[in-house]
Amino acid sequence: TNSLFKTTLAPPDVIFELTASYKADTDPNKINLGVGAYRDNDGKPWVLPVVKKAEHAIVGDNSLDHEYLPIDGIKQFTEASVRLILGQNSPAIAEQRYASAQTISGTGACRLGADFLYQFAKGPVYISNPTWANHRAIFQNAGFDDIREYPYWDPKTRGLAFEALLDCFHKAPNGSILLLHPCAHNPTGVDPTLEQWAQIAAIAKEKNHVVFFDCAYQGFASGDLEKDAQAVRYFVSQGMELLIAQSYAKNFGLYNERTGCLSIISKTPQGAKEASSQLCKIIRANYSNPPAFGARIVQTVLNNPQLNEEWIHQLKTMANRIIEMRQALYSSLLTLKTPGTWNHIVDQIGMFSFTGLTPAQVKVLRDKYHVYMTTNGRISMAGLNTSNVHRFAEAVDWVVR
Ligand code: PLP
Secondary structure, three states: OOOOOOOOOOOOOHHHHHHHHHHHOOOOOOEEOOOOOOOOOOOOOOOOHHHHHHHHHHHOOOOOOOOOOOOOOOHHHHHHHHHHHHOOOOHHHHOOOEEEEEEEHHHHHHHHHHHHHHHHOOOOEEEEEOOOOHHHHHHHHOOOOOEEEEEOEEOOOOEEOHHHHHHHHHHOOOOOEEEEOOOOOOOOOOOOOHHHHHHHHHHHHHOOOEEEEEEOOOOOOOOOHHHHOHHHHHHHHOOOOEEEEEEOOOOOOOHHHOEEEEEEEOOOHHHHHHHHHHHHHHHHHHOOOOOOHHHHHHHHHHOOHHHHHHHHHHHHHHHHHHHHHHHHHHHHHHHOOOOOOOHHHHHOOOOEEEOOOOHHHHHHHHHHHOEEOOOOOEEEHHHOOOOOHHHHHHHHHHHHO
16 A cells, blocks of 8 residues: 555564563563563562652642643752752752753653754764663664764673773764763663772863763662762762753652653853753753653652651662662572672672673573563563572573583
8 A cells, every 4th residue: 555654664662572571471480570660579569658658748739730830840850859969069059050851751851961962062972882772762863873882891701891981982082972871880780980980080071072971770779879879979070061861760660650850060050041941942842841740749759858768768678679689699599509600690780680691591581481581681680589589590590501
């Protein structure tokens, strides 16, 4: 037939397809290590009690309505977001050198930042090898055609390819855009140390690179909000202009509320004012203004000391369960005397672990053991619990022998 649209079939999204296959599997012992969402020890999603509390408060608040929000969202939300990532006493806040806008979660923050950079910076764009699968697509769809990869993962050490990374940033054209994960790198779970961050900052500064931090896991990575923000704060302390994308999907468990924030740290208040006006212009032509509910939840919690305390406690509950699962998996592999070294399982941080399992081994795990994970050997630690972790270790033991 003669369609007006010259379409071909686009490939399905790998992660969403993995979840669908897992759901269709009828084996009672199936294990889903694909999806990047928190599960409790019973394998269930967890609505944070503090989020429930805030929801009730919002629903009962008769002063709230469904009028349009401002183009850049709820001010109490964006201001609290900036304080969360930069710290209460950040000079960038005191000097009013930031522009921020509420976004459609972390993905929307990355896209808004990419749209801004497409107009006001030149590139090329550097993304890590490997990185979150969506990074390349987001920058491509924003119009960038020169997207390059910087070395990140060293398969030999199962750690950071630091020298190669520095060398790449050194050789990159002046004014390149560097997309960095400030904590809990997805998919490897490997982060630079603070000393290494300082070296990265020095090169970025020297070469006038534009740093864009994609921060999807603050507090979720280590259980410590300050520690997970230290890279960003260090760069800001060096007087650098940069972008920050924040997501509240993981650390508030607000996956489907699409709640996030994009901030641009400028050199001057005037620069921030201009950046803010340009962000509003981009948003207006895209989705006009953001939805309210998720941002209301987050601002209710962040701006209330009592609720904030409760949140930090619940955040630690999530982070600690994941850290315990790393320990449990590691000790099961040791007990089984599984060939190979596995200390990277406990050294890596955040939601994911890059196991080093090959695509062929991943396939056997799926076909024989009903374990679902991405082909690159990444597992979501949140999919493990006290009932399945040993079983998973036994499956890994079987495939690597
Ligand atoms: N950036 C990274 C590195 C991520 O891992 C994720 C989520 O998996 C996101 C951004 C954005 O997620 P969301 O759009 O759900 O906030």
